[in-house]
Each structure stands twice: as C-alpha cells, then as structure tokens.
Amino acid sequence: MTIEEAIKSSIPLKPHTRTTLNIMYSSRLVEEKIAELLKPYKVSMQQYNVLRILRGQKGIPANLSTIQERMINKMSNTTRLVDKLIEKKLADRTICESNRRKVEIIITPKGLELLLEIDPLMAKCNEDILKLFSLQELNTLNNLLDKLK
Amino acid sequence: MTIEEAIKSSIPLKPHTRTTLNIMYSSRLVEEKIAELLKPYKVSMQQYNVLRILRGQKGIPANLSTIQERMINKMSNTTRLVDKLIEKKLADRTICESNRRKVEIIITPKGLELLLEIDPLMAKCNEDILKLFSLQELNTLNNLLDKLK
DNA sequence: TAACAATATTTGTTATGACAATTGAAGAAG
DNA sequence: CTTCTTCAATTGTCATAACAAATATTGTTA
Numbered sequence: 001m002t003i004e005e006a007i008k009s010s011i012p013l014k015p016h017t018r019t020t021l022n023i024m025y026s027s028r029l030v031e032e033k034i035a036e037l038l039k040p041y042k043v044s045m046q047q048y049n050v051l052r053i054l055r056g057q058k059g060i061p062a063n064l065s066t067i068q069e070r071m072i073n074k075m076s077n078t079t080r081l082v083d084k085l086i087e088k089k090l091a092d093r094t095i096c097e098s099n100r101r102k103v104e105i106i107i108t109p110k111g112l113e114l115l116l117e118i119d120p121l122m123a124k125c126n127e128d129i130l131k132l133f134s135l136q137e138l139n140t141l142n143n144l145l146d147k148l149k
Numbered sequence: 150m151t152i153e154e155a156i157k158s159s160i161p162l163k164p165h166t167r168t169t170l171n172i173m174y175s176s177r178l179v180e181e182k183i184a185e186l187l188k189p190y191k192v193s194m195q196q197y198n199v200l201r202i203l204r205g206q207k208g209i210p211a212n213l214s215t216i217q218e219r220m221i222n223k224m225s226n227t228t229r230l231v232d233k234l235i236e237k238k239l240a241d242r243t244i245c246e247s248n249r250r251k252v253e254i255i256i257t258p259k260g261l262e263l264l265l266e267i268d269p270l271m272a273k274c275n276e277d278i279l280k281l282f283s284l285q286e287l288n289t290l291n292n293l294l295d296k297l298k
Numbered sequence: 299t300a301a302c303a304a305t306a307t308t309t310g311t312t313a314t315g316a317c318a319a320t321t322g323a324a325g326a327a328g
Numbered sequence: 329c330t331t332c333t334t335c336a337a338t339t340g341t342c343a344t345a346a347c348a349a350a351t352a353t354t355g356t357t358a
Contacts, residue, residue, distance in 0.1 A: 141290070250307070
C-alpha cells in the first residue's frame with residue numbers, strides 16, 4: 001500500500017513530502033504494535049525504553065542525563081518517567097555521593113525479570129512487523145534512514 | 150550516523166530491532182523539525198494535519214470519521230482537536246442536516262490563508278530534512294516503507 | 299411502533315508530554 | 329570566603345493523548 005492510499009490523499013505528494021509523511025506514518029504503525037505488546041505488562045513504550053537503557057548499563061548506575069541522551073524520544077521530564085518505574089519497583093534511585101546534584105538509577109531484579117519475560121515477545125514482534133523484508137532490504141532501509149542523522 | 154551511535158547502544162542490535170528502532174528514531178527527528186516550524190504559528194502537528202485534510206476536501210465538508218481515517222496519527226479524540234481549530238477560527242463546524250449524528254467540518258478562509266503561508270516553508274523543511282537524498286534514494290525509501298503497510 | 303442495535307460524536311477521567319521556573323549543589327573568580 | 333555561574337534534577341502548569349463510558353440520532357425488526 002502506498003502512503004497516498006494509507007492517508008487517502010487525493011492529490012499526489014511531492015517526493016520529499018511523501019517521504020517524511022511515510023516515515024511518520026510507518027513509525028505510528030510500529031509504535032502501535034509495540035504498545036499493544038507492552039499493554040498487558042502495564043509499562044509504556046518510554047518506560048520500557050528506559051528499562052532497557054538501565055539494563056544496558058550492566059550494573060553501573062545511570063543518571064538522568066545519561067538516560068535522556070539514550071532515549072528514542074528525548075523528553076523533558078524524565079524525572080517523572082523514572083518515578084513511575086520506581087513506584088512499580090522496577091527501578092531504584094539514590095543520590096550520587098560524589099556529586100550530590102546527580103542521581104543514580106538502577107534497574108531492580110524485578111525490572112530485569114520483566115525485561116526477560118518481554119524479550120522474546122519483542123523480538124518476535126519486530127520480526128512480525130518486518131516479515132515481508134529480506135535481510136538485504138532491512139539493510140538498505142537502515143542505511144537510508146541512517147542518512148537522516 | 151548509525152542508529153546504534155544515535156542511541157549510544159553498547160550492544161549491536163538484531164536486524165529487525167535495529168530497523169524498527171531506526172524508523173521510530175527517524176520519525177522523531179522529522180517531527181522535531183516540523184514542530185519547530187509550526188511553533189510560531191501556534192498550531193500543533195496534528196492540528197496542521199487536520200487543516201490540510203480539510204483543504205484537501207476542496208469545499209466539501211468533512212465529518213469526524215473522515216478526518217480520523219486520513220490522519221497520520223489516528224487518534225481517539227478528534228473532537229477536541231477540532232474544537233481547538235474552531236477556537237482559533239481556522240475551522241467551522243455545523244451539524245449535518247441529512248444525518249444529525251454527523252458533523253460537517255470545513256476550513257475557514259483564515260485557515261486557508263494560514264496554510265498558504267506555511268506551504269512554502271513546509272516544502273522547504275521537508276527538502277531540508279532529506280537534503281542528502283537523491284530522488285532515486287527517496288523512491289527506494291518510499292517503496293521499502295510502503296511494504297510495512 | 300416499541301424495543302433494540304448500530305452509528306457518530308461527545309464527555310469524563312487519568313496519564314503523558316512540553317516548557318518554564320525553581321531548587322540545590324558544585325565550581326570559579328574576585 | 330562570599331558572590332556568581334553553571335550544572336543536574338525537580339516541580340508547577342498547561343496542553344495533549346489514551347481509553348472508556350455516555351449521549352443522541354438513525355436504522356432494523358418482531
């Protein structure tokens with residue numbers, strides 16, 4: 001299906017407009033699928049994203065600015081996002097002793113367990129979304145998208 | 150720049166995961182640029198999107214469900230989105246006489262003027278975002294993204 | 299034609315997001 | 329050593345999003 005069909009555009013789009021719309025539209029499709037997968041686990045996509053960043057730290061505590069720069073959605077109030085994870089006992093926060101302006105955030109065993117449970121489903125979800133793509137096509141797509149950055 | 154570099158991922162990503170992350174990340178980049186462009190005009194991306202849909206109707210009133218199915222972000226409360234446009238006198242809403250459950254939404258002259266003002270800037274913005282791409286690359290990217298739908 | 303189902307939109311509620319202002323701590327300069 | 333600046337995170341406020349429930353109108357059928 002073309003993007004024009006998807007958004008039922010009567011007029012043909014210019015190539016550049018077509019592409020930016022297509023990127024945004026495709027992203028929505030991906031997000032929808034992922035949000036649906038995460039829903040039963042009561043974590044939002046952003047919360048899940050932060051949990052993965054924390055796991056990626058391999059035990060080293062992360063501070064807020066580290067988390068922010070690694071997020072897919074750079075957002076302003078990461079504090080409250082982390083608050084939610086702490087409420088759910090998926091993460092923990094302490095004040096950094098060497099620099100009391102910073103905080104140290106770590107993932108809890110419960111958080112790690114949750115990620116382990118979701119991991120295979122998320123892998124399958126990503127494969128499902130892209131099931132029509134050959135590895136070579138994935139490569140091409142990735143390389144093209146990388147040109148945006 | 151690769152997506153791994155962008156999100157500072159220490160571990161290499163699986164091809165499918167890499168691609169879905171890349172699509173979402175790229176979409177954020179595009180959205181950021183567009184939001185920035187629209188900011189001085191005090192309309193959100195979604196509001197702008199709806200205005201363009203209304204213009205595309207070429208005078209024929211649109212009802213809410215039509216707007217919804219044509220939006221990039223299918224969303225639940227289009228009512229309140231349209232409310233905002235009406236507050237700003239960019240759109241008008243009347244009840245459909247032949248089926249009083251429906252509403253008829255049209256863009257006002259002020260709304261059309263606003264779009265005309267934004268049009269060239271938006272075209273330039275899209276071109277800027279994709280300035281490193283040849284027409285052929287845009288085509289390839291579009292065709293690949295179309296496979297998602 | 300009264301009762302029920304379907305359609306189209308609206309409203310209420312709660313959670314997130316954007317953005318600015320504020321707080322508290324650390325570092326620098328006189 | 330006290331003032332100023334910078335840094336890191338938090339908080340307040342308002343706008344938007346998600347989701348469910350409610351309302352109003354029309355269509356259907358027994």
